Amino acid sequence: MQTHEETRKVEVIIGKILRIGVITSAIVILIGIGLYFMNGAGYQSVVKNGVTFIDFPKRFSDIFAGIAAGKSYAVIMLGVFLLILTPVLRVVVSIYAFYKEKDTLYVVITTIVLIILMFAMFMGYRS
Amino acid sequence: MNSMLLLLVMGVAAGVLGAILGIGGGMIITPVLTIMMGLDIKYAIGASIISVIATSSGSTIAYLKDDMLNLRVAMFLEIATTVGAIMGALLVGVFSPNFLYVLFGFFLLYSSYNMIRKLMDKKGEKVYTGHDPIVDKFKLSSTYYDKAEQKQIDYSMKNIPGGFIMMWAAGLASGLLGIGSGAFKVIAMDTIMKMPLKPSSATSNLMMGVTAAASATVYFFNGSIRPDIAAPLAIGVLVGATIGARLMQVMKPRIIRMIFIPIILYMGVQMALKGFGVNI
Numbered sequence: 001m002q003t004h005e006e007t008r009k010v011e012v013i014i015g016k017i018l019r020i021g022v023i024t025s026a027i028v029i030l031i032g033i034g035l036y037f038m039n040g041a042g043y044q045s046v047v048k049n050g051v052t053f054i055d056f057p058k059r060f061s062d063i064f065a066g067i068a069a070g071k072s073y074a075v076i077m078l079g080v081f082l083l084i085l086t087p088v089l090r091v092v093v094s095i096y097a098f099y100k101e102k103d104t105l106y107v108v109i110t111t112i113v114l115i116i117l118m119f120a121m122f123m124g125y126r127s
Numbered sequence: 128m129n130s131m132l133l134l135l136v137m138g139v140a141a142g143v144l145g146a147i148l149g150i151g152g153g154m155i156i157t158p159v160l161t162i163m164m165g166l167d168i169k170y171a172i173g174a175s176i177i178s179v180i181a182t183s184s185g186s187t188i189a190y191l192k193d194d195m196l197n198l199r200v201a202m203f204l205e206i207a208t209t210v211g212a213i214m215g216a217l218l219v220g221v222f223s224p225n226f227l228y229v230l231f232g233f234f235l236l237y238s239s240y241n242m243i244r245k246l247m248d249k250k251g252e253k254v255y256t257g258h259d260p261i262v263d264k265f266k267l268s269s270t271y272y273d274k275a276e277q278k279q280i281d282y283s284m285k286n287i288p289g290g291f292i293m294m295w296a297a298g299l300a301s302g303l304l305g306i307g308s309g310a311f312k313v314i315a316m317d318t319i320m321k322m323p324l325k326p327s328s329a330t331s332n333l334m335m336g337v338t339a340a341a342s343a344t345v346y347f348f349n350g351s352i353r354p355d356i357a358a359p360l361a362i363g364v365l366v367g368a369t370i371g372a373r374l375m376q377v378m379k380p381r382i383i384r385m386i387f388i389p390i391i392l393y394m395g396v397q398m399a400l401k402g403f404g405v406n407i
Contacts, residue, residue, distance in 0.1 A: 014191055032358060056350075113202055113337070121344045123345075
């Protein structure tokens with residue numbers, strides 16, 4: 001069970017790093033919710049297709065400008081984006097973990113996964 | 128305030144169920160948001176993708192700590208799923224979605240039939256421990272501690288090419304149809320590759336977040352993810368998934384299967400009918 005014991009150590013490290021990522025995103029979202037109750041959304045409501053809703057930032061420049069101005073929705077969007085990044089963090093840490101384990105085959109496999117994922121996310125950003 | 132509380136509670140429920148079964152919460156969240164809250168389908172899909180990621184990330188922490196998931200199987204199969212998802216996204220409009228809905232719908236119905244047969248099997252949940260050249264080459268066999276049965280279970284698997292193709296198809300379906308692929312992932316591991324149900328569910332949980340991350344960026348930047356919906360939902364789901372990942376480990380695999388079957392049965396009927404133009 002040598003291999004499995006090695007894998008265990010590695011999985012525990014991944015678990016810890018992943019937890020830091022998830023907790024960070026949750027805290028940012030919670031700060032955003034707190035700000036919302038203190039100051040409101042921070043953005044104007046708009047009417048689109050007959051539905052009224054409050055506008056919110058989608059691009060990084062708008063999000064960071066909003067955060068600088070203490071707008072709750074901008075803080076939430078940052079937290080949500082951090083949450084979207086947590087699976088990427090999982091893949092990155094797995095590569096390092098397999099490398100520590102000297103498992104070249106899985107370093108290659110996991111790197112391929114990361115490349116495909118980055119490509120897909122880049123496509124998503126461009127679209 | 129009220130809708131925020133509702134989203135939080137719904138998130139907890141979706142997170143618990145999703146973490147136990149290895150599926151995203153889309154099938155709970157989308158109908159509640161569109162029918163009960165009258166939300167545009169665009170925002171409902173954005174919300175459900177956030178729920179998938181939160182379920183995945185919340186449960187994976189516990190499953191890694193308790194050695195329930197199989198990291199090698201996850202990364203090996205993730206290649207198939209992500210390639211499938213990209214191909215699906217690029218091929219939108221090439222295939223008739225109706226045909227695909229019918230195809231995947233019937234596949235789910237067939238899978239539920241298979242799962243019912245497995246449930247009826249007098250010998251209970253069998254663990255496959257045979258040898259397979261691909262499993263050995265890719266070091267896929269592993270072990271987990273079943274808290275319900277209070278014993279260490281060593282397992283192997285087979286039909287890796289079949290599982291790989293199924294994972295690719297699951298990715299394709301999620302890219303083309305915008306549906307979650309958690310149920311297909313669990314079926315690929317449990318039914319096709321003969322992995323035990325608990326590590327199948329835990330591994331599916333890890334994988335579905337990675338698969339969803341790509342489409343989540345699309346929805347994030349095109350404005351489908353609304354902060355007022357995503358915030359309470361994400362927090363609720365994270366809490367729910369943490370609870371669900373603990374619950375799952377003390378549940379008997381048979382009970383998990385009993386919850387899984389009606390859900391894929393419902394999904395199968397819903398998808399097949401959608402293919403014929405009937406929405407339920």
